[in-house]
Amino acid sequence: MNTKTKYLGLELNSPIVVGSCGLTADVEKMVQMEAAGAGAVVVKSVFEEQIIHDIKRNTHMVAPTENYGDSYEYIAQHVADDSLEKHFSMIREAKRRLTIPVIGSINCFSYENWLTYAKKFQDTGCDALELNMAILPYETSTSADDVERTFTQIINTLRKSINIPISIKVGPYFTDMAKQMQQLSWMGIQGVTMFNKSVQVDIDIENETLKNASFLSTHEEMYNTLRWVALLCRKMRCDISASTGVYTADDVVKMLLGGATTVQVVSCLYKNGIDTLRELNSGLQAWMEKKGYDNIDKFRGKLAVAPAEKASIAMRTQFMKYFAEIV
Numbered sequence: 001m002n003t004k005t006k007y008l009g010l011e012l013n014s015p016i017v018v019g020s021c022g023l024t025a026d027v028e029k030m031v032q033m034e035a036a037g038a039g040a041v042v043v044k045s046v047f048e049e050q051i052i053h054d055i056k057r058n059t060h061m062v063a064p065t066e067n068y069g070d071s072y073e074y075i076a077q078h079v080a081d082d083s084l085e086k087h088f089s090m091i092r093e094a095k096r097r098l099t100i101p102v103i104g105s106i107n108c109f110s111y112e113n114w115l116t117y118a119k120k121f122q123d124t125g126c127d128a129l130e131l132n133m134a135i136l137p138y139e140t141s142t143s144a145d146d147v148e149r150t151f152t153q154i155i156n157t158l159r160k161s162i163n164i165p166i167s168i169k170v171g172p173y174f175t176d177m178a179k180q181m182q183q184l185s186w187m188g189i190q191g192v193t194m195f196n197k198s199v200q201v202d203i204d205i206e207n208e209t210l211k212n213a214s215f216l217s218t219h220e221e222m223y224n225t226l227r228w229v230a231l232l233c234r235k236m237r238c239d240i241s242a243s244t245g246v247y248t249a250d251d252v253v254k255m256l257l258g259g260a261t262t263v264q265v266v267s268c269l270y271k272n273g274i275d276t277l278r279e280l281n282s283g284l285q286a287w288m289e290k291k292g293y294d295n296i297d298k299f300r301g302k303l304a305v306a307p308a309e310k311a312s313i314a315m316r317t318q319f320m321k322y323f324a325e326i327v
């Protein structure tokens with residue numbers, strides 16, 4: 001049974017990709033993922049915020065206000081280079097030890113560093129770069145146009161400056177999701193990962209403090225991704241990697257039927273272990289065999305919504321008796 005897939009122009013043996021997370025910061029674990037049948041791995045993101053944190057922690061003795069002349073700048077640069085180098089040497093080792101594609105991932109807040117880091121990633125030899133661009137517009141002064149401009153500016157610059165394939169990982173909240181995703185896909189990028197999941201907030205009612213909610217997705221969360229994959233796949237000019245809430249081989253099949261090129265898993269591996277990749281792959285193959293599909297292209301996108309279709313279940317949002325069969 002052939003599960004080969006072309007994703008971001010790269011040849012994958014399986015459409016099941018391990019998404020960026022703590023597990024993909026460890027080369028030994030990535031070797032296990034390959035052995036268990038991962039099609040590719042997206043390495044843990046480098047966060048500009050984390051580099052700034054390292055700089056602050058390591059330069060507390062040499063604050064810029066203490067009039068140390070150029071030494072602060074020098075030390076800050078050294079700390080930043082050191083933090084990045086640790087990450088890049090991990091990617092280089094992953095490239096030496098793995099045969100599957102290794103995809104880098106970055107998240108920055110300054111325009112300059114998107115460019116600087118992306119070039120450095122390319123130099124590590126990683127096969128592609130996922131831009132982790134989920135933006136939470138929490139300032140009342142931030143408009144949809146501001147968010148859109150940020151995407152456009154960064155993507156246009158990176159596309160001209162690096163030549164490895166680029167995918168964009170976006171969050172699930174846009175007032176004009178369809179328009180935004182289509183426009184992104186027209187910008188010369190090779191893929192969109194739908195969707196990133198932000199760290200959720202919770203409240204400790206005993207101590208009356210804010211805290212993080214569970215980091216892991218629930219299975220129910222996959223349906224939002226499935227809806228948008230099915231709605232948009234025929235309207236976009238790049239690959240879609242479906243992410244969030246994928247736990248079973250059936251989920252993988254559903255995302256592919258909806259039109260995804262690849263399916264990313266993270267929470268599933270945290271909860272059930274890296275070896276679950278074997279079950280996902282064998283379940284996909286068993287389903288293909290049962291249905292008589294000898295390769296993925298025979299059924300990928302079979303249930304994607306046609307561009308002119310006006311009455312798909314994927315478009316319904318309200319619990320109306322006659323349409324949703326709910327009383």
Ligand SMILES: Cc1cc2nc3c(=O)[nH]c(=O)nc-3n(C[C@H](O)[C@H](O)[C@H](O)COP(=O)(O)O)c2cc1C
Pocket residue numbers: 019020021022044045046105132169195196197215216217218243244245246264265266267268270
């Ligand atoms: C512990 C943990 C760490 C993560 N770190 C990153 C990261 O560094 N970069 C990123 O783009 N996404 C990160 N994610 C988000 C995942 O890549 C993924 O988009 C999200 O968990 C939804 O997929 P899932 O439902 O399969 O977990 C992380 C998720 C978890 C649970």
